[in-house]
Amino acid sequence: MSHLLRTSRLFAWLFLTGLSVAVILGSGFYLYLRPGLPPVEQLLDIKLQTPLRVYSKDNRLIAEFGEKRRAPITIEQIPTIQLQAFMAAEDARFYEHFGVDIKGLVRAAIELVSTGSIQSGGSTITMQVAKNYFLSRDRTFIRKFNEILLALQIERELDKNRILELYLNKIYLGNRAYGIAAAAQVYYNKPVNELSLAQMAMLAGLPKAPSAYNPLANPQRALIRRDWILGRMKELGFISPDAYELAVQAPLTATYNATEAEVDADYVAEMARAEMVRRFGEDAYTDGYTVTLTVDSKEQQTATDALRRGLEAYDRRHGFRGPIGELDPETLAGGDLSGTMLNYPRIESLMPAVITAVDDDKGEARAHVRRFGPAIMPFESMQWARRYKTENLTGPExxxxxxxxxVGDVVYVRVDEVAKAPAVSGNGEPAEDDTSGIDEAVKVSLMQVPKVEGALISLEAKTGAIEALAGGYSFGQSKYNRATQARRQPGSTFKPFLYLAALENGMTPATIYNDAPIVFDDSELETAWRPQNSSGQFYGPTTLRKALYRSRNLVSIRLLRDLGIPQTLDYLDQLKVPTESMPKDLSLSLGSGQLSPMELARGLAVIANGGYDVEPFLIQSITDVNGEVIYEAPDVVLCDRNCDTEETDPADTIEKTDNTPAITEETAPETRTMRRLADERSVYILHSMLRDVVKRGTGRRALALGRDDIAGKTGTTNEQRDTWFAGFNHNLATTVWVGFDQPAPLGRREFGASTALPIWIDYMKVALEGEPPAFMPRPNGIVNIRINPETGKRARPGEDGTFEIFKEEDAPPALAAEDERPGSSGNGDGISRQIF
Known part of the structure; x- marks a missing residue:
């Protein structure tokens, strides 16, 4: 008995000694590690790395920027059964322990002793929160002790539901998905509350090893893991046996569902991204900002498509430049055509393809298309492909x-018909070249990537809001945004500014100039300058109205000479049309200066809206990760007088245009006051003259829209290096440019009316669909007078004449009594001095 007592005492002392040592060591570790531990309060301030998302004004996703897909949600938005699935997989006693599960740690210690390596960490969900938010993923004892201490602190200061919410928003679940909401979207394309029990269990199995148990990369291992979790849920009483049986019999339904843009607007997205980085730095990619733009998704998609179609149409007119590569017979016979095609990039909707057979009798070629596999290319889709020789010459049809x-040619094609969609690869990415499941009757058309480029900008004329913008054929091929970065000669699209200056200086649509040859000698030039009209002909005395809609160059030159170059440049400065790249000679009248398409579009919007200043803008609003609006575009106020004073007289405010949704006075943005830059009567008259460009002049193709409110101007520079169309109604101003990045002739038969105008029409047909006519209101001080178009004077009684509009002070004088008699020739001065 005494021996047993002594033994018991010995074990008791050993136990107490061990316990004391453990307490002392634990205290020592605590005192050593505690100063370096972050305060738990930081958890509440930590911003989850949520990507920047860009939307159109009608809430269509344009782009997402950021390495991590994440969509934070609250625990109330997560079904209880989903929470239980994660607890069954990771921490069944989550609501019972105090942050550390002693049983789990003991189990992990036994595994370490028995195997000699760390098999599991025994981590609770709280410990995982501590690790994910504050610590590294290194598998060391020091990190584990830090994890335990932090978990204890977290449990003392946060409730269980908040801890679980932090966990489910932070965990990595594979395929760049962080958090449960992002994973539900990536794997099932559903919100969390619409997942089935089997799908919930599948997601709950991912935190342990997102790669090993990924249903896309390792479907069999993922299925085993899912069924084990379902079994645990049944054992824990979370689900019934019947629910378990149904769930384990459910097939794998996971597919890769990347967040895809709903609008093809890469150039616009890049503009928004750059602006957000300018405002917020690198935090723009991680702080969960949502940017709503001014662009309309339908109009933007139309702009992108119209520009591409127009550039492709130009490219086809000038012939086929041949294959982009060739495969030798051995490569063709090798059979790995899918892998070979990966060497050639996809460009927008154009896919690389290798010709595998040519059958003249059947009138078709056979091809292997990247991503789609075998395909048929009918001869009808190749008939455009005359051989390219020069921009002005092609081979026979x-x-x-x-x-x-x-056979062996590598070319670009567009897929016209396909019966089945491509498969999804095992790693969750779209299977670029997996042809399983692809119908062999894929039909394709021969295409080629255009070398020519272009840009389209559409502005809401009264506010400057960008309705649509396309900066080139393919952002993936070239990130150079021609809409804002390319500076090119505007050609005749510059003339509306010159004619507006003339109208501001007392000239009228009836003022007559002589369209006759003119020669300028310049000591700095090797030869004399002999400007011509595009037709090469001269037409004699011509009214300014006709000279504008016929785009008569000689009249424009004489007009600028009379206005004066310095005075005209000053007027352009008044209109805020950039003049730093404008020549200080008479070639200015022909648009030999340089403007970007955006600068020209902005100047056009000034004319379209009646003469008010315009500041183009793209961002409508910005919200933070919590949905709070932190920026809204200001309202635009059009103002005639006293615009520089702090308080504007309501009588001076012409029109207020809302750029923002209805908001309270407390959050109302500041207004942006736009001053008048040009006399409204001069602008009104110019509208009338530019509508004639469409009705009777170089823009007649625009009559296809069937609208009377369309005005505009074509433009073509020397040697057809740049072609334009700038057109508008009172509400919308749209400019299109077409040319090569490195200026080169487009071809002698290419003009603004044949290259840029068709693109403009395709876009405006959709942009103006269902919109009522929008004319500039007629201002006071305008009179209609019947004139003789040959002399510009009032028409005599009985004489053929036409009505013209004038400012009251510039109207032709009344006829003298002798001039009113039929047959009288008047005083002979009807043709103004400008004809000489």
Whole structure:
């Protein structure tokens, strides 16, 4: 008995000694590690790395920027059964322990002793929160002790639901998905509350090893893990046996669902991204900002498509430049065409393809298309492909497929018909070249990537809001935004500014100039300058109205000479049209200066809106990760007088245009006051003259829109290096440019009316669909007078004449009594001095 007592005492002392040592060591570790631990309060201030998202004004996703897909949600938005699935997988006693599960740690210690390596960490959900938010992922004892201490602190200061919410928003679940909401979207394309029990269990199995248990990369291992979790849920009483049986029998339904843009607007997205980085730095990518732009998704998509179609149409007119590569017979016979095609990039909707057979008798070629596999290319889709020789010369029209392509040629095609969608690869990414499941009857058309480029900008005329913008054929091919960065000669699209200056200086649509040859000698030039009209002909005395809609260059030159170059440049400065790249000679009248498409579009909007200043803008609003609006575009106020004073007289405010949704006075943005830059009567008259460009002049193709409110101007520079169309109604101003990045002739038959105007029409047809006519209101001080178009004077009784509009002070004088008699020739001065 005494021996047993002594033994018991010995074990008791050993236990107490061990306990004391453990307490002392634990206290020592605590005192050593505690100063370096972050305060738990930081958890409440930590911003989850949530990507920047860009939307159109009608709430369509344009782009997402950021390495991590994340969509934070609250625990109330997560079904209880989903929470239980994660607890069954990771921490069944989550609501019972105090942050550390002793049983789990003991189990992990036994595994370490028995195997000699760390098998599991025994971590609770709280410990994982501590690790994910504050600590590294290094598997060391020091990190584990830090994890335990932090978990204890977290449990003391936060409730269980808040801890679980932090966990479910932070965990990595594979395929760049962080948090449960992002994972539900990536794997099932659903919100969390619409997942089935089997899908919930599948997501709950991912935190342990997102790669090993990924249903896309390792479907069999993922299925085993899912069924184990369902079994645990049944054991824990979270689900019934019947629910378990149904769930384990459910097939794998996970697919890769990347967040895809709903609008093809890469150039616009890049503009928004750059502006957000300018405002917020690198935090723009991680702080969960949502940017709403001014662009309309339908108009933006139309702009992108119209520009591409127009550039492709130009490219086809000038012939086929041949294959982009060739494959030798050995490569063709090797069979790995899908892998070979990966060497050639996809460009927008154009896919690389290799010709595998040519059958002239059937009138078709066979091809292997990247991503789609075998395909048929009918000869009808190749008939455009005359051989390119120069911009002005092509070969004969092909008569059979072999005139165009040969076996082994690598070309670009557009897929016209496909019966089945491509498969999804095992890693969750779209299977670029997995042809399983692809119908062999894929039909394709021969295409080529255009070398020509272009830009389209559409502005709401009264506010400057960008309705649509396309900066080139393909952002993936070239990130150079021609809409804002390219500075090119505007050609005749500059003339409306010159004619507006003339109207401001007392000239009228009836003022007559002589369209006759003119020669300028300049000591700095090797030869004399002999400007011509595009037709090469001269037409004699011409009214300014006709000179504008016929785009008569000689009249424009004489007009600028009379106005004066310095005075005209000053007027352009008044209109805020950039003049730093404008020549200080008479070539200015022909648009030989340089403007970007955006600068020209902005100047056009000044004319379209009646003469008020315009500041183009793209961002409508910005909200933070909590949905709070932190920026809204200001309202635009159009103002005639006293615009520089702090308080504007309501009588001076012409029109207020809301750029923002209805908001309270407390959050109302500041207004942006736009002053008048041009006399409204001069602008009104110019509208009338520019509508004639469409009705009777170089813009007649625009009559296809069937609208009377359309005005505009074509433009073509020397050697057809730049072609333009700038057109508008009172509400919308749209400019299109087409040319090569490195200026080169487009071809002698290419003009603004044949290259830029069709693109403009395709866009405006949609942009103005269902919109009522928008004319500038007629201002006071305008009179209509019947004139003789040959003399510009009032028409005599009985004489053929036409009505013209004038400012009251510039109207032709009344006829003298002798001039009113039929047959009287008047005093002979009807043709003004400008004809000489």
């Amino acid at each position: 092909p008569e059979k497929p072999s005139d165009v392509v040969s």
